[in-house]
Amino acid sequence: MASLDRIRTHGFRRWYERQLIECHAWLVSWFLGVIVLVSGLEVAGAPASRPPGVILLLGGLAVTVYSWKRYHLLLEVAERLGEQAVCPRCQAYAKFNIESSGPAPLPDGGDPVLENHGGGVWLRAKCRKCGEEWMLK
Numbered sequence: 223m224a225s226l227d228r229i230r231t232h233g234f235r236r237w238y239e240r241q242l243i244e245c246h247a248w249l250v251s252w253f254l255g256v257i258v259l260v261s262g263l264e265v266a267g268a269p270a271s272r273p274p275g276v277i278l279l280l281g282g283l284a285v286t287v288y289s290w291k292r293y294h295l296l297l298e299v300a301e302r303l304g305e306q307a308v309c310p311r312c313q314a315y316a317k318f319n320i321e322s323s324g325p326a327p328l329p330d331g332g333d334p335v336l337e338n339h340g341g342g343v344w345l346r347a348k349c350r351k352c353g354e355e356w357m358l359k
């Protein structure tokens with residue numbers, strides 16, 4: 223998970239780009255999980271190879287569900303913050319510095335709320351062009 227702290231160090235555009243790349247990597251994982259799941263169904267259909275087929279099926283199901291949840295979470299947070307990344311006064315897109323943010327990032331750079339479904343994330347932004355301050359929630 224890309225930390226919100228990366229917005230502060232690398233800028234919003236770069237963070238947003240990385241979020242989209244990461245979430246689409248999860249979409250690829252989802253697709254691979256579907257392939258494994260369908261393969262498991264096929265293998266489990268033959269009586270001699272039922273146990274390995276069931277293991278493939280369950281593994282594919284786990285990858286599919288987890289990947290879809292990650293894809294959806296990352297895309298939702300990126301889109302939500304991306305829609306609010308425009309300065310309300312001068313309409314400059316993604317040209318701001320982070321004054322403060324919450325919840326506080328973990329020491330390893332992870333964001334606990336982002337990791338637990340993305341709720342409650344906020345950023346206090348200050349426009350680099352005109353100095354306007356606003357909240358991204």
Ligand SMILES: [Zn+2]
Pocket residue numbers: 309310311312313314349350351352353354
């Ligand atoms: Zn501005």
